[in-house]
Amino acid sequence: MTAARRVAPARAVPPDIEKYDAPGAQLHGITQKAAHAVIKQIRAHETPERRRTRVNLNSVKIAVQRQNGSAPTEDQIWTAIKSRDLSRNVRNFLWKALHSGHKVGGYFTHMPAPWCDYAICPLCDTTEDLQHILLACASRERETVWQLASNFMTDRLQAWPVLDLGSVLGCMLLEFSPEDKPNSGLTRAMRIIISESAFLIWKLRCERRIEHEDDLDNSPSREEITGRWQMAINARVSHDRHLTNKRRYGRKALDEDLVLKTWDGLLELPENVPANWIRHPGVLVGRGTTRPRGRER
Known part of the structure; x- marks a missing residue:
């Protein structure tokens, strides 16, 4: 006597993609891009929600x-x-932080x-935890970096905002418009x-x-932290300049006006640099990074 065939339970599928879950669907009616998007949606729907991710999303x-x-x-x-x-590294950092994936x-603890x-x-x-590391720790790097950021934006921002972990994780959604006037340049800069x-x-x-094993004598000095922060911002300025190249990036190129704003x-620009410095061959440096010339260096 043969055993009864077990029938697999019906899989729960989001309503907006039910039309793609029909048995025997013909491939010529769907593109690879659409199929990939649907597969990702199905997997996301079947993945159980993580409690820590929910907490972070609510804080954002x-x-x-x-x-x-x-x-x-x-x-x-x-x-x-x-x-x-x-930047790609920052995207990865924020994505992992939203999932509380940093160790x-x-x-x-255990x-x-x-x-x-x-x-x-x-x-x-x-x-x-991450809230403590980024916004509450008495470490030299935290105090120095946020002070540099605040000083850098002094002339553009009336007051530096009060940040928490939700603000950092959702920073790409924050709007900064002085006097209730839209300011895409200020918002993007912040x-x-x-x-x-x-x-x-x-x-x-x-x-x-990890690298220095909490040896404060080998930890970066304020001068080194300042230099690394300025280097990171200068790299973003240079990246913006390159992305405005319409010959290379076509319609995906950044708008020059947005970069200038x-x-x-x-x-701090070199001498005799025009208002539109994007195509100027001179080196752009962040505020406070210029070096005296000649023997005064």
Whole structure:
């Protein structure tokens, strides 16, 4: 006697992609791009929600609503961290942070010694989560980087905003418009400065704790931290310049006016540089990075 055939339970499929889940669907009726998008949606729908991700998404919504007056949707949050205004490393950092995927704090709590020691910040004697690392730690890198960022934007921003982890993770959704007037250049500049600064703090913290094993004597000095922050911002300025090349990037090229508005009043330019410095062969440097010439160096 043969056993009864077991019938697999019907798979739950989101309503908007039910039409693609029909048995025997013909391939000529769908493109590879559409098929890939549908497969990703199905997998995302079947993946159980992570509690920590939900907490981080809610913190982003609260932070963005506090700054902009309205909260974003979850789709807008995930789309924002794919923005071309973010460098690839920063995108990866923010995506992993939204999922609480960085190995900090509670990740080490239940490990045997000496790994459990990494759960506690040696400078503050408290749990070292990402909120603490980026915005509360007494570390030299955190204090120096945010001070540099605030000073850099002094002439463009009335007051540096109060940031929390939600603000950093959702920085690409924050709007900065003085006197309620739209200002795409200021908004873009602040998004770049916040994201690059947070990522640099993370990198410097990892070097201090892992590479230098919490030896403060070998940790970067304020001068070195300043130089690395300026180098990161200068790299973004240079990147913007290259992306305005319409001959190379065509319709995907950045708008020159947007780039000029982004960095307006924030750069120290060499002498005799025109207002449109994008095509000028001279080197652009961030405020405070110029070196005296000749023997005065």
